Amino acid sequence: MSQDDEGGNRLGAETDAVSEEGEVQASDSLNASADVESDKQDESPKGIMDKQAIKKSAVFLTKWLGVCAAILLALFVVAVIAGCIAGTPSSLSYRACALVAVALVAAVPYAIAVIVLTVVGESRRTRVSNAIRKIKDKKPAVFKGCVAVFAVVLLVALLFLTPCRHSEWTPATCTAPKTCNACGETEGEALGHDWAEATCTSPKTCSRCGVTEGEARGHVPGEWQKEKPDYSAATITTVQKCSACGAKLDSKKEDITSFVDGEMFSIPASDFVKRMDKAYSSISGCSLKADSSLMKDGVTMSLDVKSGSKKIAAAGFVVKGSSSSLLSVAMSGSEGCFWEVLFSVTSSSKSDEYAAETMYALIQACDPSLTKEEAHDVGSEVIANYESLGSGKGMGQASKNGITYTLANSNGWMVSAKVG
Numbered sequence: 001m002s003q004d005d006e007g008g009n010r011l012g013a014e015t016d017a018v019s020e021e022g023e024v025q026a027s028d029s030l031n032a033s034a035d036v037e038s039d040k041q042d043e044s045p046k047g048i049m050d051k052q053a054i055k056k057s058a059v060f061l062t063k064w065l066g067v068c069a070a071i072l073l074a075l076f077v078v079a080v081i082a083g084c085i086a087g088t089p090s091s092l093s094y095r096a097c098a099l100v101a102v103a104l105v106a107a108v109p110y111a112i113a114v115i116v117l118t119v120v121g122e123s124r125r126t127r128v129s130n131a132i133r134k135i136k137d138k139k140p141a142v143f144k145g146c147v148a149v150f151a152v153v154l155l156v157a158l159l160f161l162t163p164c165r166h167s168e169w170t171p172a173t174c175t176a177p178k179t180c181n182a183c184g185e186t187e188g189e190a191l192g193h194d195w196a197e198a199t200c201t202s203p204k205t206c207s208r209c210g211v212t213e214g215e216a217r218g219h220v221p222g223e224w225q226k227e228k229p230d231y232s233a234a235t236i237t238t239v240q241k242c243s244a245c246g247a248k249l250d251s252k253k254e255d256i257t258s259f260v261d262g263e264m265f266s267i268p269a270s271d272f273v274k275r276m277d278k279a280y281s282s283i284s285g286c287s288l289k290a291d292s293s294l295m296k297d298g299v300t301m302s303l304d305v306k307s308g309s310k311k312i313a314a315a316g317f318v319v320k321g322s323s324s325s326l327l328s329v330a331m332s333g334s335e336g337c338f339w340e341v342l343f344s345v346t347s348s349s350k351s352d353e354y355a356a357e358t359m360y361a362l363i364q365a366c367d368p369s370l371t372k373e374e375a376h377d378v379g380s381e382v383i384a385n386y387e388s389l390g391s392g393k394g395m396g397q398a399s400k401n402g403i404t405y406t407l408a409n410s411n412g413w414m415v416s417a418k419v420g
Contacts, residue, residue, distance in 0.1 A: 068111060174209045200245045220244045229256055231271035232278070234368035257369040260402045260419055265338055265366070269317045272341065272365060273303045279361035280305075282372060286357050288312070305343070305358065312354050315343040318418075340418035341366075347412050355413035356383065359405065366403050366417045382407050 168181040174193045177186040193206040200219045203212045222243035229236040239251040259267040267275070270292060277290040293304040293314065305313035320339035343362070345355045359382060363375040370378070378400050386396025386407045395408035408414040 174206060174211070200242055200247065217244070219247060219249055221249055231256070231259070231267045232274045234275075255368070258401060259366060259368065263320055263339060263419055265341075265419060269303075269338060272317075275365040276303065276361055279364035280357065282364065283357055283360055286361075288354065288357055288361070290361075305354075307350075307354070311346070312348065312351075313343050313345045313358060315341055317341055320419075339420075340416055343413075343415040345413035345415065351413055355407065355415055358415045359383065359407055362415060362417050363400075363405060366405075367401050369401060378405065 166180045166182070166185065169187070170176075170179045170181055172178040172188060172191050174191050177188045177190050179186050191208065193211065194208045195213070196205050196207050198204045198214060198217050201216050203214045203216050205212050219242040222241050224238050224240050227237045227239055234256045235253050236256055237251055237253050240249045241247060242249055259265050265272070273290050273292050280286050280288045280290060287307050289306050290303055291306065293302045302314060302316040304311050305315070317338035318340040341362070343358055345351050345358065348354070356379070360376055360379040363378050364370065364372065367375070378398055381398040382396045382405050384396070385398060386394075386409075389396065395406050395414075397404055397406045399405070402419060404418055404420060406414070406416045406418075
């Protein structure tokens with residue numbers, strides 16, 4: 001580059017510097033002139049309280065207080081919307097309300113400053129405005145720094161100087177400690193799971209929250225076991241249960257083919273009465289009913305046979321070795337431990353019919369393995385054997401499956417069944 005070009009560049013730079021300095025001096029001169037003019041106006045006879053000054057002050061006050069009110073209203077709207085979104089007190093709605101509170105506190109000195117500037121007059125307001133403009137023009141970094149400091153102070157006040165009242169807490173759970181619904185602060189520790197051990201059907205489970213871990217252990221099949229027999233239906237159920245929890249896993253029903261157990265009937269007297277009544281109802285045209293009669297300590301000792309409301313026969317349960325008289329029959333039987341059941345039919349015009357029906361019903365009640373027809377055949381055999389001896393002589397008997405059935409007439413019909 002030539003010396004002439006370098007000289008020209010230096011001359012241009014000096015010229016620009018002089019121009020900028022001239023502009024700044026001119027601006028300062030204008031501001032000073034404005035300040036002087038304002039002072040002159042303040043010293044005029046009219047003063048600050050003339051109509052024009054009052055009008056300008058009112059406009060200034062309305063403008064800047066309006067700006068403050070608009071900002072506060074906007075913040076209030078934000079707080080309301082935040083509360084509606086949150087639904088319940090939460091960190092979001094709480095912080096929004098805190099922001100409004102801080103803004104209200106900040107608005108007090110702002111309002112005082114606006115009122116003071118309104119009272120002191122337009123000239124002083126112009127000076128303050130010029131001073132702020134000078135700082136902004138000459139030292140923009142300082143101006144921006146002041147704004148930034150104010151914003152930081154407001155943010156700090158929002159975050160740290162508005163403590164939460166912790167009015168609503170969510171109780172601690174297995175996985176989370178006690179927590180404030182508004183600010184999210186926690187207190188204490190999580191409860192931890194309260195485990196119940198795994199069972200055959202469910203895995204390891206928290207008794208508090210229901211969460212599971214692992215798998216169920218599964219059932220352990222046990223031995224097959226017989227339940228209490230249903231003597232009335234002549235069936236017995238065998239079940240298989242889980243050896244761990246006792247749950248019923250499977251079952252099967254089997255028919256009972258005999259009530260003879262050694263020298264005794266295995267069927268309880270109360271269930272025998274039910275079978276007898278059921279057998280009567282299976283005989284066509286039979287109107288007889290069986291019902292428990294004498295009871296001792298909850299044990300069935302005897303039964304009555306009725307036609308309608310009329311008693312036509314009585315029976316007792318006899319223990320082996322006891323007397324076979326009717327009196328001892330009524331007093332010697334016991335539940336599930338009788339050797340013989342003995343009926344005495346009251347004499348009447350229908351006693352022969354009642355005796356025959358009782359014999360057929362008795363055979364069905366004593367032997368569950370027989371069909372109705374087979375029981376009828378055994379009864380017919382007993383009656384035929386009695387009739388073969390001649391009227392009023394001896395007794396007719398027949399045996400089937402370890403049970404002996406007897407029909408006799410001695411001042412009235414006697415019908416019985418005994419083991420052996």
